Every structure is written in structure tokens, then in C-alpha cells.
Amino acid sequence: MEQIFLFFLTVWLAAAAVCAQDYYNVLPSKDFESFKSSALPCAVHFITKSPEKLKKDWQMKEFITNFMDAGRYLVDFEVNFATIDCSSDPVEDYCSRDNHKNSLFVFRYGHILTELPMDALYNVDAIVSNMLHLVLLREVPLIQEPMDLAAMQQRLKGHKDILFAKLLAVGTSEHRAFMEGAFAYSHLYQFVMTTNIGDNMLGSGSEEEWAESRNRVWLFNCKPAKTADLCQRSFYRGKMNVPAFALYLKTLDVLPYIEYKASGATIFYQRLGIPTAYVYSNTAEYGHDKEMVHQLAQKYRGNLGFVLVNSDKTPESVVAESERCQPPCLMLQRAPQEELYVMSADLTEDNVSAFIEDNMYVREDPSENQEDGDDERVPVQEVQDDEVQYAVYSDTRLLAMEHVSKLTDKTFPEFVASAGLVVVLFTVRWDPRCKAFLESYSDAATTIQQNDLPADIQATATGPFAQVECYNWPDVCQLNNVTIYPTIKLYREGKWLTDYKGSLSDQGILKSYRLYSTANPLVLETCSDCQAFSKGELPHWAASTLNAVVTGYFPDANTGERSAYEQAAKMLQGQHLMAVCPKDCAEHNSDVDASKPTVTAFKWGDHHQPSVKYSGDYTASDLIQFVQAATLPLVPELTPSTLPLHFAKGKPFLILFKDTDKQSREAEASLASLAREKTFESELSILWIDVSQPSCIGSEILKDYGIKRQPLHPCVVFVDHATSRVCNYPADYSLKTSAMTDWVVIVLKGETSCSGLREGKFEPQVSPYDYLAFIEESKNKDNNAPRMGRLATDHRHVTEAAGEALDDEEEHDEDGGRGRQFVSDEHRHTEL
Amino acid sequence: MTTTWYAFLLVLLSQLIGNLQAGWHTGTAPPAGQSWQYCVVGAGPGGLQMGFFLDRAGRDYVILERANTSGVFFETYPRHRKLISINKRHTGKTNKEFNLRHDWNSLLSDDESLQMTHYSKDFFPHADTYVKYLKDYAQKLKLNIKYNTNVQNISRSSRNGPFTFLDQHGHSYKCRVMILSSGVSLPNDAHFEGIQHTEGYRTVSLDPEDFEGKSVLILGRGNSAFETADHILGSTNVIHMVAKSRLRMAWETHYVGDLRAVNNGLLDTYQLKSLDGILEGNIEDMAILKRPDGRLILVDRYELEEVLQENVTDSMINSHVTRNMPDNFALREPYDKVIRCMGFKFDNDIFNNDSKPEMGQRKLSKYPQMLASYESTDVPDLFFAGAISHAVDYRKSAGGFIHGFRYTARALFRILEVRYQSVPWPSVRLPITELVNHIIKRINEASGTYQMFSVLADVIILHGDGMECEYIEEFPVKLLPELSSITGRNASRVIVVSMEYGKDFSGPGKDIFGPMRATALPVLAHLSNFLHPVLYYYSALPTERDMSALDPKEVLPSPDRLHHIVEDFLTDWTAPVSHILVLRRFLESCIGSDLRYYFDASCFQLAMTHTAVPIQCQKHYLQGQGLKGTDLHWQHVQEMQNILGSVAMEAASEGGSSVWRQR
Numbered sequence A: 001m002e003q004i005f006l007f008f009l010t011v012w013l014a015a016a017a018v019c020a021q022d023y024y025n026v027l028p029s030k031d032f033e034s035f036k037s038s039a040l041p042c043a044v045h046f047i048t049k050s051p052e053k054l055k056k057d058w059q060m061k062e063f064i065t066n067f068m069d070a071g072r073y074l075v076d077f078e079v080n081f082a083t084i085d086c087s088s089d090p091v092e093d094y095c096s097r098d099n100h101k102n103s104l105f106v107f108r109y110g111h112i113l114t115e116l117p118m119d120a121l122y123n124v125d126a127i128v129s130n131m132l133h134l135v136l137l138r139e140v141p142l143i144q145e146p147m148d149l150a151a152m153q154q155r156l157k158g159h160k161d162i163l164f165a166k167l168l169a170v171g172t173s174e175h176r177a178f179m180e181g182a183f184a185y186s187h188l189y190q191f192v193m194t195t196n197i198g199d200n201m202l203g204s205g206s207e208e209e210w211a212e213s214r215n216r217v218w219l220f221n222c223k224p225a226k227t228a229d230l231c232q233r234s235f236y237r238g239k240m241n242v243p244a245f246a247l248y249l250k251t252l253d254v255l256p257y258i259e260y261k262a263s264g265a266t267i268f269y270q271r272l273g274i275p276t277a278y279v280y281s282n283t284a285e286y287g288h289d290k291e292m293v294h295q296l297a298q299k300y301r302g303n304l305g306f307v308l309v310n311s312d313k314t315p316e317s318v319v320a321e322s323e324r325c326q327p328p329c330l331m332l333q334r335a336p337q338e339e340l341y342v343m344s345a346d347l348t349e350d351n352v353s354a355f356i357e358d359n360m361y362v363r364e365d366p367s368e369n370q371e372d373g374d375d376e377r378v379p380v381q382e383v384q385d386d387e388v389q390y391a392v393y394s395d396t397r398l399l400a401m402e403h404v405s406k407l408t409d410k411t412f413p414e415f416v417a418s419a420g421l422v423v424v425l426f427t428v429r430w431d432p433r434c435k436a437f438l439e440s441y442s443d444a445a446t447t448i449q450q451n452d453l454p455a456d457i458q459a460t461a462t463g464p465f466a467q468v469e470c471y472n473w474p475d476v477c478q479l480n481n482v483t484i485y486p487t488i489k490l491y492r493e494g495k496w497l498t499d500y501k502g503s504l505s506d507q508g509i510l511k512s513y514r515l516y517s518t519a520n521p522l523v524l525e526t527c528s529d530c531q532a533f534s535k536g537e538l539p540h541w542a543a544s545t546l547n548a549v550v551t552g553y554f555p556d557a558n559t560g561e562r563s564a565y566e567q568a569a570k571m572l573q574g575q576h577l578m579a580v581c582p583k584d585c586a587e588h589n590s591d592v593d594a595s596k597p598t599v600t601a602f603k604w605g606d607h608h609q610p611s612v613k614y615s616g617d618y619t620a621s622d623l624i625q626f627v628q629a630a631t632l633p634l635v636p637e638l639t640p641s642t643l644p645l646h647f648a649k650g651k652p653f654l655i656l657f658k659d660t661d662k663q664s665r666e667a668e669a670s671l672a673s674l675a676r677e678k679t680f681e682s683e684l685s686i687l688w689i690d691v692s693q694p695s696c697i698g699s700e701i702l703k704d705y706g707i708k709r710q711p712l713h714p715c716v717v718f719v720d721h722a723t724s725r726v727c728n729y730p731a732d733y734s735l736k737t738s739a740m741t742d743w744v745v746i747v748l749k750g751e752t753s754c755s756g757l758r759e760g761k762f763e764p765q766v767s768p769y770d771y772l773a774f775i776e777e778s779k780n781k782d783n784n785a786p787r788m789g790r791l792a793t794d795h796r797h798v799t800e801a802a803g804e805a806l807d808d809e810e811e812h813d814e815d816g817g818r819g820r821q822f823v824s825d826e827h828r829h830t831e832l
Numbered sequence B: 001m002t003t004t005w006y007a008f009l010l011v012l013l014s015q016l017i018g019n020l021q022a023g024w025h026t027g028t029a030p031p032a033g034q035s036w037q038y039c040v041v042g043a044g045p046g047g048l049q050m051g052f053f054l055d056r057a058g059r060d061y062v063i064l065e066r067a068n069t070s071g072v073f074f075e076t077y078p079r080h081r082k083l084i085s086i087n088k089r090h091t092g093k094t095n096k097e098f099n100l101r102h103d104w105n106s107l108l109s110d111d112e113s114l115q116m117t118h119y120s121k122d123f124f125p126h127a128d129t130y131v132k133y134l135k136d137y138a139q140k141l142k143l144n145i146k147y148n149t150n151v152q153n154i155s156r157s158s159r160n161g162p163f164t165f166l167d168q169h170g171h172s173y174k175c176r177v178m179i180l181s182s183g184v185s186l187p188n189d190a191h192f193e194g195i196q197h198t199e200g201y202r203t204v205s206l207d208p209e210d211f212e213g214k215s216v217l218i219l220g221r222g223n224s225a226f227e228t229a230d231h232i233l234g235s236t237n238v239i240h241m242v243a244k245s246r247l248r249m250a251w252e253t254h255y256v257g258d259l260r261a262v263n264n265g266l267l268d269t270y271q272l273k274s275l276d277g278i279l280e281g282n283i284e285d286m287a288i289l290k291r292p293d294g295r296l297i298l299v300d301r302y303e304l305e306e307v308l309q310e311n312v313t314d315s316m317i318n319s320h321v322t323r324n325m326p327d328n329f330a331l332r333e334p335y336d337k338v339i340r341c342m343g344f345k346f347d348n349d350i351f352n353n354d355s356k357p358e359m360g361q362r363k364l365s366k367y368p369q370m371l372a373s374y375e376s377t378d379v380p381d382l383f384f385a386g387a388i389s390h391a392v393d394y395r396k397s398a399g400g401f402i403h404g405f406r407y408t409a410r411a412l413f414r415i416l417e418v419r420y421q422s423v424p425w426p427s428v429r430l431p432i433t434e435l436v437n438h439i440i441k442r443i444n445e446a447s448g449t450y451q452m453f454s455v456l457a458d459v460i461i462l463h464g465d466g467m468e469c470e471y472i473e474e475f476p477v478k479l480l481p482e483l484s485s486i487t488g489r490n491a492s493r494v495i496v497v498s499m500e501y502g503k504d505f506s507g508p509g510k511d512i513f514g515p516m517r518a519t520a521l522p523v524l525a526h527l528s529n530f531l532h533p534v535l536y537y538y539s540a541l542p543t544e545r546d547m548s549a550l551d552p553k554e555v556l557p558s559p560d561r562l563h564h565i566v567e568d569f570l571t572d573w574t575a576p577v578s579h580i581l582v583l584r585r586f587l588e589s590c591i592g593s594d595l596r597y598y599f600d601a602s603c604f605q606l607a608m609t610h611t612a613v614p615i616q617c618q619k620h621y622l623q624g625q626g627l628k629g630t631d632l633h634w635q636h637v638q639e640m641q642n643i644l645g646s647v648a649m650e651a652a653s654e655g656g657s658s659v660w661r662q663r
Helices: A002-021 A029-036 A051-056 A058-077 A124-135 A146-156 A173-185 A207-211 A242-252 A268-272 A286-299 A349-360 A387-394 A411-417 A432-452 A455-460 A474-479 A506-516 A527-534 A560-571 A620-630 A643-648 A662-677 A697-705 A737-748 A771-780 A795-800 A803-816 B002-027 B045-056 B096-102 B127-140 B223-232 B265-273 B301-309 B314-324 B386-393 B402-421 B432-445 B477-487 B522-527 B544-548 B576-591 B600-609 B615-621 B631-653
Strands: A042-047 A081-085 A103-108 A111-117 A161-166 A189-194 A216-221 A232-235 A257-260 A276-281 A305-310 A329-333 A340-343 A421-427 A465-469 A487-492 A495-499 A548-553 A578-581 A598-603 A611-613 A653-658 A685-690 A715-720 A725-728 B034-041 B061-064 B152-156 B163-166 B172-180 B215-219 B238-243 B277-280 B286-290 B296-300 B337-340 B382-384 B428-431 B456-462 B468-476 B494-500 B532-538 B561-564
Touching (some): A029 A042, A042 A058, A051 A058, A103 A124, A111 A124, A124 A173, A161 A173, A173 A189, A173 A242, A216 A242, A232 A286, A242 A268, A286 A305, A329 A349, A340 A349, A432 A465, A432 A506, A474 B096, A487 A506, A527 A548, A527 A578, A548 A620, A560 A620, A598 A620, A653 A662, A771 B561, B034 B045, B045 B386, B045 B402, B096 B432, B215 B223, B286 B301, B296 B301, B402 B456, B428 B432, B432 B468, B432 B615, B522 B576, B532 B576, B600 B615
Parallel strands (some): A042 A081, A161 A189, A257 A305, A276 A305, A421 A465, B034 B061, B034 B172, B172 B382, B215 B238
Antiparallel strands (some): A042 A103, A216 A232, A421 A487, A548 A598, A598 A611, A653 A715, B152 B163, B163 B172, B428 B468, B456 B468, B494 B532
């Protein structure tokens, strides 16, 4: 028996090993160039792990299998897949990339079209749907706004019908069915989809229809519509899988109803396997019934074929081997040879419609969020409403964290004492913020390892990033005074340097590490270094890490100016990068007075104001103020990562919601000059938010303000948190600086009517389980009734339960039961 | 090479001198009237533990020990030399605090080498190893111990004045505060006729040969009785055991002082083959008589008295009495040996009458009377530590055992620090945003509240605006009304985090293996039976009256809000929904605000559209310490929004606004 088991085990292991090395369409590296120049998108998987390592990587093994299945399937769609085995026959450019491991590369015309993250390609459906969507990138737009759909209908009236899908997510089997349909039928219909399931895109009054189902495809019958009409709308009622959806598309292409004329004629619905409704009418009602069928056929287009039979002319059943119902009546059949459902109520549109709904379709209950018919509903107390916790818990990937050392009580002191700057992340494993940050931290560690460390160290050293899990090593965390999780500490040469106070992002921690590991100010030796420094080319990471740097020229090395500058730089270490340039550089620069010290901020991203020269006194505190202000863009973008900085200033915001149109650019220029003139410097922060994408946060915020923006128009909004005012710059005002200035003056005086911000009161959303009430409740119940999770105890045990009760009983025996114990009439075996 | 050699010599020399000095001290008279602020009496585990805390705080203290070494009790006891406290060397975890939950022998210290797990590989270590351990503990930590000092005649001239006492040589000492940790050293013997025919646990032979073919009666039913029985089980004819109360298995009462599953071979032979046996009966109601052939018989005391009154001659007693017993009396056969294994009690002879503490009543009669602060009820400044401090939690928790009193000693030390040194109870100040994490950490690793369940608990003091709190560890729950004065920290709104068993779960004869013994549903958490965290929220501290009116089964008076965290098979309370989410909802209701985490994009949108943002956005995001998250995270967030949307719809369709009610 055991041997048999062992045998199977070996066979299975052997099979697994074979599978792991069996890649789809392994491409010799020399053929790579020609392969990727295909006109249709093609996907290449670079396998960088050795076969031995792959054996252990079940996620990758699963992907390889899925990739193979999807590749074979997509051959019919002329989409080609290939695998490059980096370990045996590498393509240098790609095999050495650092993100090759987690992406599938898609090429077209020899260029990278996109890189699909591996974690989005979790099964064959995901691979097929994503690839087909890339093939049909132009044919099947992904829209997020109701107005986009309305515009499309407007455009296609009289030309093409629209098939519009609302999909919960991309990469699902539903998405795949839709894309395969689009591949085959996009010449006949305009396919379009959205994943913004929160917004009803059908127009007002259709909320219920929108929310009924999580995935649904609508047909907008725009081809026959006139300019002034609305496109008639119906929807697909079947299951969203490939064969069923294909049948729907096939059905759309045929007549929605037929009148049965000659006895013995074949009904093509039957031949095509289309669900059919047979309406047996009679001569008297024929006209009325025909009108009804016409209406119903529109409603059920593509879902159901209608056959109208005049039973006075055709007395027999039109379905072979079946009894006809007693006309006027209706018979339904899902597929040939299947059971017929008979309705004999009056043939009215409502009756027939209700009968079809009841017998043909199972209504999906959108409130059932779990597919499995789990009857027990989760109590609202146990429905996760913490987005970070939910996201982290849903993310089941295993993080490799290759370049992050996991420290223990023994290795921590050694690690911290190692040469140079090191970073230690203190976590507790259950905290969702810690977990959510791990990937970014690991990415930052990898970036440092690969880009910042000397090549000889890269391979050997463990790198400067480490983690201490405080649940495993509470002693280490206590010694380091960690009481908040996550905490990130920087150490240099065994000594604590600082706590990281920035955001939990890879950019943030990278910036901090790089700035702390660089001297501030950086003393540059040559003028060309200085040039490169001011452009963000030196250090090599500057452009990718920072937005601005500051340089200083000092004609004399030992002046108070220079020491103030150095002092400021020291205090700004970790936040800003500053340099001292050789004094002779100033001489090459015509607009610099070489005899005076010059401090300049360079901002490579700011086209309004690429540099700012310092003109104040040379004290450390003034310089710090200058650096903090001057390194910001003249009109900074307001994003999730920049808001805290601007918010802290406590000034009202004047925000341009900027699109890509000409007017937006005009408004931006006006605001830039407002900012440059410093008219409102002490009263306002002038900022902009991007609204070029319909579903971006900026648009959401505008929506929340109740401001309706014309597409391709900017908005200028004054937002003051202190007084809770939101004032919209009137759309008919000029976007010139002068007009804006006038308006701002009025707004600041409070002389315009404005709307307000919503009240920020964040109370608990769900009340907790009330155990006091539960206990009270269970006390009121019959005490002897057994309850779930509680022992069914008999009365005797209840009285004996507490030590007190027991002892009292004993003492009672002692006092009143003299002699009874030894000589008892009913002497039990347990008692003397 | 040479330097190390010299160093070695030097050490040797200094030790020699040290020894000599010690010799001189014991030999010659010390300066009269030595005095300290704190005197700890007894260098057993309790005294050493107290000494450690006093020493590290730099206090003026001494430990006075009658014997010439530490832990001398363990040189004799347990007689059969097997400790029954577990020595769990592996738990699969590296968390040192957590591992103390399953290391019952080590004392607390700052020296990691001082762990019993390093001393013995046995799950139940040999007592000699423990003696060595205690010696090392005293030496390595350099505790100030005066050996060969038998404290006598403790007395006090005024009620609040210093204590004075003498040693066996008549030297006098003076102390401001006395901490008695002399253990329970006197045998707790019953009084009955014929006691002279029996022998005590203290002197019983350890050689099984002496019991070869003998019938043995053991008086008592504790761990020492079973330890003795187990040792001789293979040699005897039969062993009978008699004690007052029914047998209580530690695993059914959850009290480690009851019979542990270590030495109970006798239960097998009793229940399987009716060979050996146990019976209930009060030993004081019987008498042991010696027959002329030297064998011992058991008779009823009252009957014996009657017989004696009838002037039956001595030689006839035996036959007369037994004839009057029922003919199937269970213990009718004579025994060769009767052994008393009836436990120990506190010795209060070292006190003079002016400072002698009152002894406890009834079941606590073996202990001096004490308050929940371990202070004597009638002698101020006299405290108890170690085994005697068990009076506070007798038969409730583990305060009578090393793994319990190492924590109550710490609690006592902290009480002393506040009272005599004005050093407040240690605490950690936390932003309210860290509260969930901190509680989860404590309930998953804390050993003090786990061992001293229902006695020591963590207390969270909520401060003014609810944005900050103060976390206090291992506070004696019974002192909650006096929280502010005991800890030296202002408190009114508090949350108590305690560990508790189910109320009706523990007890002799309970069906603790029944199919309904455990639940996994958070909604039934209040019916959890196994040790699980319970949180009490008080908007104002309970009063002393609330405390004294408490049902003995209850740990604390009825709070304003109560939360049970559902029992867990792995004692790992980190499940995102079943443990953390429902806990968060409880804390939110206590604090009155949303404690959820948000990604930056959410905080951004909220900040741009609201006058204020949720606490987590305020404390993290707006301070520039937000959480960016990845695209994948964001996808999941949308997924959650959809689910919440459908839940809200569902609730609305049922008119379920009550479940969504806003507080």
C-alpha cells in the first residue's frame, strides 16, 4: 500500500518536473527581433529563473501552464505568444531588466506596447481577455463616464449599433467572453465597455436596470435611430460565457421574429439552437398579436426568437414531436429538444413578458456578493470596511523581499553597526499599514541594491534595508523605543540617526535614504559637475528622486554666508539636496556677480519658473525658508502626495482643475503670473489638479463640489478649509490674470456666494456587538437549555461551579453531618 | 596569554577575600542596628524576584535568609524531586515574552541566560536543577542577600514606625518596609487520634523497597499525595487515598494548584481495575489505631469516643470498634503505612504580638490576611510576596506558583515604587491610532496577564480629547477603583484588557471535553470557554462599593461597554475580521470616532471635500506619513466599495437602518 502511494508520488513529482520545463513556443534569441515586429500584438514571457528554482515557484509554474493554454487558444486569433528562456538562450536587453520577473511583455511593430503585470494574469481567462483587449485597443474603448457613452450614441446614430458591457473587472471570464465577441463582430457593432460599475451610465430613471446585475451587456439600437431619437436599448440576458455570448451575437444578426407562413417550413431559430417563443395566434387577433410580438422582439433581441403562428391557417404544432397548446397561447423552448413551457393566459405584452422572465431566466441577485449560495448572511459587524485591511488581506501574493534582511535579536546589533547608512523597518505582522508598505519597501531596497551600490558590493552584501518583526522580537523593538507600527529608523555606524517621517511609499523612503547617504551640502569640484547637478544629472538618481536642487557660489570660502548656507544644508538633510559650487563657475555665468555669493534653486520640472535666485539675508533660518519655498513649482500640482505639504500652510487654495485644452493652458498661464507677482502670496496657495481623465480624483472632487464642468474646459475653484467655503470661478468670466485678480479679491472679502465643504465628522459606521445585551439575553433564557458554545450543565454542577460554593457545602457537611460520613445508610462507593 | 592568567588569579584572589570577609561577618558581631528601607524575608523564588526589582531600581534593600543558600525549600521539596511546573523549551516562536507563557520556572530578569530552559531539557525538571538555577540567579544578578540570618521577634514600637527584629545571634535590625516571602513552610497537619502512627510527607521514605508488599493509606489529595503514590505504585499491595473534598483535576478547574496530569497513575488503577482507590472524608473525623500486630486500622472518631467511654480495655479496642463498623466498610482492611500529604501553611511565629498579622479565615487559614495590594490588612507597611501572596487569588489564578508570583511580585514592586518613592507606574503613551495594534500585540504575547488571568490586567487610560491614551500593564484588577492613587497617574475613562476563562466552564466534574466546548463565531464570543481576552470600558472608574458587591464569579463590575474576543485554538488573535475588525468596532464605540485606515488617495479626496478628515488621515496622511498603496491595492479597494454598497442596499431594503445607525 505504502509502496503504491510512493509510486504515485514519484510519478506525480516527475510529471510536475516535466511540466515546469515545458514552455510554450520557446523562441531562439536570434528570432526574437522578427517575432516582436508582428503587426498584431504579441506576448513574450522571459523566464529568468533556473529550472530548479522554477520547480519551487508554484505561482510561476501555474502561470507557465496558463500561458501555454492561452497561447494555443489565441493562435486562432492570430495572436502569438513566445517564451524566451533566459537561462539557456537569453535576449540580453530583456533578460537583465529588473521588472522582467513580474511582467509579461507585449510587443507590436517591434516596440513594447505594454508590460502586463503577472499578478493581473492569474488564469487563462485573464491572459486571453487582456491580450484581446490589447489587440482591440482602438475598437473597444474603455469608458468611465456616462457622458462618454451618450456621446458615442450620438455619433453612431444611423450608422452602427452599440454593444456596451458593464463589467465588474477586467481579466474575468466575462471580460474574456465580451472580448472574444468583439473580436468576431466588431465590424458589425461598436463594442464598448466600462468597469465603473458605481455610476449608472444608462441615463436617469434606469438605476434599477443598471444595478440589477454586476456584469451586463446592453444593445443600443442606434443604426435605425434618427438624430433626434434615443437609441432603443435592450440587454443580454444569458450567462456571460463564450458559447452563450456567441449565440447571442449570432441571434442578433438574424430576424428578431418571423411569421410562420407555410406548413412544414423550417424555422431557422431551431436550426441555430436559438431559444424560441412560439405565439399561436388566430386570424381575429393576428394584427394585435403581431404588434405585441414586434414589441417583445425588440425587448428580447438576441435572447429569444419569436415565431408568430396563425393557428387558423396552421393548425398543427410547428415544433416537431410536440403537442400544440390551445390557441391563443404561447410556448417557450430554451433549445431544440428541450422541454416546452406553455402559457395559456391572455396574450398581452405584460403577461408574455412576465412568463418569459419567470421561465427563461434566473434573476441574479446583486446583493449576493458570494457566488456560492451561502444562506448565512455575514453580520454587518463582520463586513470589512477598512480599505487598507481589505486590500492587504485580499492580496495573497507572497512577497520575496529579496533585498531586505530580516533581523533577529542577535543580528540586529551587527546589522546596525555595519558601515554606512542603514534603514530598519519595524513592523507587526497583523497591521495592514505595515503589510501594505512591505512591497514598496522591498522595491526601494531592490532599487538601491541595483542602482546605488557599487557593483562589487551588489552581489555580496545584504544591502542597507532591513526589517524587524516586533511580534517575533519584542525585545529588539523595545530597546529601540518602538511603540508605533510601522516605524522606520535610520542608523549610521551603529548610531541612531533619525526616524523616517515621510510617507509610506517607495519614492519617499528612497529619497530619504539617498539624501541621508549624501553629504549636504555636496561640495562640487568642477563647473561641469555643477552644471550637471543643477540639471538633476548628478547624483545619477537626482532627476528620478527630486524635483529641485539648490546650489550656492561663494567667492570666499570662509565667509559667514557660506557657513550659514552650510548650516541650513545640514538642517535640511534628508529633505533637500544642496551643493556648493566652485567659485570660478560664477565667472562663466554672465548674470552672476562673481564677487557676491549666489544661491539658486533649480527646478527641472517647472517650465514656468525653472530657477529661483535667492536675494535675502544670509542667515540659516532665512535660507531654510527660501529652500523650502523655492524648490516648489511656481504653480504646484495638488495630488495625494503633495496635499499634506500645502495643507500645512493653512492658507486657502486657489485651484485650477486643468484639462488639456487651450483654455486650461490660458488659465494656467494666468495663475502662474498671479503666483509670480506674489499678489496673494500670504493669502492663497495657488495650485492645479488634473482633470484630463474623466474618472480621475480631480473629477470626483469637482463632482463632490457640485460643480458641473464642460468637457475640455478648465475650472478655477477657491477652497478654504478654515471657513469651509468652496467658490467656483464663474464659467463666463475671462481667464485673464486681471479678471481673476478681481475675483479673488472679492472672494477673499467674502463677497461672493459660495457653497461649503461637507462636515467632517467621522463617527463609527457600525455599532459593535453588544455583549452586555447578549449576556443579559442569555440570562433571561431558560438556564438549562443548552446553548451553542456553552456546556449543557446539570443543576448540581451549576451550584458546585465556584470554589466558594463548593467549600461552603463542605463546611455545611462538617457542621451538620457528624458521623454521617463514615457510617452511612446508603454508603456510596465514593464516600466513607 | 599572561594577562588573562593574571586576570584569572586576580578573580580567584578577590573571591578568596570575599569568602574570608563573609566568614568574619558571620563569626564576629556586626555593627548593631543595621537598617534598610526594604527588608525581604526569605530567599526563595518570591524573595529573589522581589530582590531583583528592588535592586534594579537602586533601592536600599536586603534579602534575609535563614539558610546558607537560596531556594533551600527546593533542596528538600518536592520529596520525589520532580518539579511539576512545565519547562517548555520550544513553542515555535522567538517572542521571549510569549515564551514565558509556557516557561513556568524561570524568574523575571534582564539576563537572558537566567532561564530554566537553558538549565534543563526535561519537561518536568529535577528539583536539584532548580536549586542550582536559584543560586545562579542570586549570584549573577548580584542581589544583596544576607544568609544564615534567621529573622525573629519582628516588632514595631509605633503603628507607622519602622520594624525592628533580631536574628538568632541577637543582632538587631531595622526596616521601614517589610516584605515577607518566607513561603508556606509549616506542614498543614490535621489533628486526629493516632497521628503518632502516621508519617508525614516531609519524612516519608523515598525508597520504594520500603513499600514492597505493603498496604498504604495516604491522607490528602493534592499533588504531593499523588507524587508520593506514583513513586510507590509498583511496590505496594494497594494504595487508598482519603481527603475532604472531591478530586479536582487542574485541567478541569484551570487552577494549577489542583491535581496536575503528571503523577496520576493511581487514577488509572482505581478506575480501570478497582485496585487502588480514592475516597472522600474528613480526616479529623477519624482515628488511626495500631493493632497488636503493628498494622494500622482506620476508625470513626465518634465511635471510638463512645467505645472509650464504655471502659473497654486497650487490647480490646481494636476488635470492639471494628465490629461496630458496617461489614462492607470501604477501608476495613488494615494498612501497613499511613502517610500524611496535606500541604503547608504560613509560619507567623517570627512576629511579636505588636506586629503579628491576622491570619485568614476558613479556606484561607493557611495564609495571613492581606489586601489586593499584598499589604497586611492590619499591619501597615507589611507586604507579602511569593507563595503566601496567593491569598489574594487562592484557587482562582496562579499567584501561589512561580509562574504567577513572579508577576504579582512585579505588581507589588510597582505599588511600592509609587507609594514610597513617588515613581509612577510605568506606562506607554500612545496616539489613539495605535491602540488596536497595541492591544493586539499585548493579547498575543503578554505573559503576565496570561498567567495571572483575572487578577492582573492591562489598563488603558483614555485622555481628554480621545486622541491619546496611556497603556498600563499588569495592574491588579481588584484595585481598579484606586487606579489613580496606586499608579500615580490620572485616570477616569479606562479600558481594562483582561484574560478570562468562560464563567461556567471551569470546575470539578465539568464536561470540558464536550462537543460544545468552544465556539469560533465572534457573535458568540461572550460564551467563549477557553482563556480569551475580555475588554471592559468604564466612562468613570468603578467604586470600591461596586467592587465589594461583586459576585465572586465576576472579575469586574458591569462596565459601560463590554467586549469579548472570541477564543482561539491557536491563541493567535490576529485574524483580520474575527478578531481585529470586531475589536476595532468596540474601540470606535468607546472613543466615538472612526478608526479605519485609509490610503492616501482616499484621505486626499476626503480632505478636499470635508472640513475635517478621519483620525487615521489626520495622524498619518496630513502629517506627511500617509500610505500610498499600489494599483493592486486600489483594485481591491474598489472591490470592497462594491461589497459595502451591496450590503448597504441590503440593509436599506430591510429597513435595517438600525444596523447602520450612527452613534
